[in-house]
Amino acid sequence: MSSPAHAIYSSTLSLSLQGHEFQPQYGVQLIFNETARSRLLCSAACSQNPSCRIFDYDSSSHRCRLFEADLTNGAIIATASQTSIVGSMILSASLYASIYNQSCSACQENRYQTCSSTTNTCQCPGNSYWNGSMCPLQLFANATCSQIDACRSDLNLSCIINYYGEFTQCLLAITTTALVQQSCTVGSPTMLLNLYNPGAFPYTYYTYSYTPTTEQATIMVEIQDDPNAINIDDVSVVDTSSQQLLTNGGFETGSLAPWQHGTTSVGAVTAGCGYSGAYCYWDSIVGQTDNIHQTFSTVPGSIVNVSFYLWSRGAGSVIIARVCIYPN
Template identity: 30%
Template sequence: MKLLIFIQLILTTYAFVPDYFSITKPGNQFQPANIIELLAINPNIRTLIRCAILCDRNIQCRTFDYDSISKQCRLFEGSIDTGILLSVSSASVVGSIKIDESLYDLYNASSDACVNNRFLVSDTLNDWCHCPIHTFWNRSICVNQRYDGEVCANDNWCRTDLNITCVSSICTGNGSSPLISSTTVTTTITKTTSTTSSSTSSSTSSSSTTTTTTSTSSSSSTTSSSSSTSSSSTTTTTTTTKTTSSSSTTSSTTKTSTSSTTTAMSTVAPPCPPQSVSNGTLLYLMNPISSIYPNYTCYAYTWTATALSATLSFFFRHDPGGWMIDDVSVYYGTTQKIINGGFEAGSLTGWNYSGHCGNNVGQAYSGSSYAKSGSWYYYDPCSGYSGSNSSGDTISQTFSTIAGGTYTISFWLTNYYCCNQTEIANITLI
């Protein structure tokens, strides 16, 4: 698959039309129909091909854009025809999967037929292949669910996760992401200006004029046979030395002015009042004293990231009975960091699973009367473990973070057929 993408991107470079990915000309950026369709922002992606591979690995991704200067790769679940292409710098391009009926030939086939399929979800519980989350079957292909005011045939055509339903053949609801609250971020900008002035002073040192005069007297000696006269001349040497030195004195004046700008950052309000937490255990329940099934309890937290990534984990063991969890969310502003948090993909798509149960392992289950919302939820009836408290099932997701950024975590949890000392729920964020 990766080789196919590579070949097709090379073909695109040479103006051939690929069968799998379509790449726009430079100077384009993708704007989705709704910001909630932004799946991920990946920094430091060195090449366009790497960005395309990231999209290919995410079953929800249908469109991406890549900036070769900033090395930023953004993934979107909306098809390119549902959004807008913006004209930007020539360093940015938009890539999209060319949706074709042949990609969905296995729709409604048995689950084992699409286990490794890029475009369909393998639902082992109900033994069939169906559309990924936030898409619906239009009898030919899986297309994106619709927003407020768009035509629909039933609720499945609409973004029910945003409380949009089909009313009189029109998707009707709030038409946007969940409840929005506003927080204020203050940015301080410091500007420093340096001014340099120079003055020149001149110092002159002069040596005195020195005159040295040397006189030698002449002597005369006379003999009878010869006469010899020796005389020396008078030499006067005058030396005048004048030294001029110049030095520059530089004065530096630094002027600092500080101004503040205030930017409003929208954040998704959690479904219940949050607690402030740090890295570690968010919730630990052992041997609950009562069962409130099928009513769920909401848990919400605010957390400040300290690294570039974090892992949210849910550990469960329960014998007999089981734990049920639904609507798991981690928001940074209005960006959802969790994939398939409501398990509406009909599988554990986006989640990493590990476990030590002898039987009855956790998985996504269908049933609107059991789910907190939608039709799917995660049910973990883990049993047959070795006996230690470390034996059980774990599902987890690792997501990118910005150090110093504030994130909102929430989920709904309930237990079924309690109460026994073997029941444990341990939720951590590290």
């Protein structure tokens, strides 16, 4: 339930000098491009549209443009028309703090928050997020982000977590689906590691180069240890620009996602066994192999570096550790 259409919203604007227009960073930020009889009517149109945070108006052509943008993802630039002007909404935490998460009656005639039909409370409008004090606009691709909902989810962007469990930047989300193959010995993957009965050994570092042939690939870690366990940690796939391509490779979120189990699920993310942090992936499957896998984006022909730490916790009758990559 959103604010009623007849509500009269109140907004405070900052106006640029004449001879300027707004230049958005992305085309999707333009939400209205029509004519208006006056600058006052154009600014009123922006004020009545909760998505609008910037407008520009040309009194000669009567062009009125509304943008779901601010000066973090666009710019006020000089233009040839000396009758063009830019108006920006002035936002502050005081507009949000007393209303956020309150019952819907608190935001019934408020342009800055909207009533959620799910929670029946005042929440940030679409394409914005709560940062603890106000509702900034969600971020676009490659922007630095600091929380899970900070990126434009409508554009399939996610705030990526690195293998230290830290939020990094907004990137296209990849849906990792369960592989048909349940072993590195099935199909035609690139085999990076293939250990059979190596005995017990402490955390050991392995590193390999891999040249992708497709735009996505899936890394699989396959394990069996009768009757003990194998730990893996700090799994990393880094491209030539040092960009980490995996999410949660160090398992420091305390959960497996976005890694997926194979059809057999015995191993788990466990505390107290990490090589560099608190967590590792611990697998003690007996009698057959188990696997986890994750899909990542690649550039065909561009070499990536794959690395990880492996610990075989005890000698057994059958110890298998394989790491391979399937092209998608």
